[in-house]
Amino acid sequence: MKVSPGFFPLTGLATRFVDQLVQCRRLQLKVLEGSEHHVLIELPYSTELIGYPDTGVIHGGVITTLMDTASGSAVVCSIFDKFNSLELSPTLDLRVDYMKPAQPHKSVFGFAECYKLSSSIAFTRAIAYQDSIDDPIAHAVGSFMRISPDMVGDEFRRALMGDEYE
Structure with a gap:
């Protein structure tokens, strides 16, 4: 699935967030879509990832x-869209139910949405598929x-906001 950059207004923010995470760069995760409602990330197949x-x-x-990265990215996008601010949002709990193994030699996609924001917790649901x-x-x-x-440092804020940071 090809998506033109900027098609979803928060794709850039989600991309910069994912690119800040070392494990995501190592896995070569690529944000395809980011919006106030969802994030879609591609995990390319690699023989280095074989279990x-x-x-x-x-x-x-x-x-x-x-799944954790897609969910966390969805939280970042949802908070930014609703409050026009960046927040750190570490994972409190993540439950993953595996239904079948991924087919070899094919990318896996992670689709996540932040469906509820309370004053102290964000709630997500996600699906991994091929x-x-x-x-x-x-x-x-x-x-x-x-x-x-206020807990977001200037360097991290600059990295996520790119040219939009003042």
Whole structure:
């Protein structure tokens, strides 16, 4: 799936957020869409990510990282859209239900939405899939702590806001 940059207004913010995370750069995660409602991230297949050498199946921990990252990115986008501010939102809880292994030699996509923002917690749900979101590899639900925008350092804020930072 190809998406032109800027098609979703928060794609740039989600991309810069993901690019700040070392494990995401190592996994070569690529944000395809970011909006106030959802984030879609691609995990390209790599032999370095194999958990089961006999089958070529990606390790489950990598799928968990994809789901956590997509969910956290959705929280960042949702908060920014609603409050026009950046907040740190570490994962409090993430439950991943695996339904089937990912097929070897194919990208995996992580689709996540932040469906509820309370004053202190953000709630997410996510799906990992390959060919169709209707045929999931895994489902996840998560909760993320909302920490004051004052706790975001200038360097991190600059990295996420890019040219828009004052």
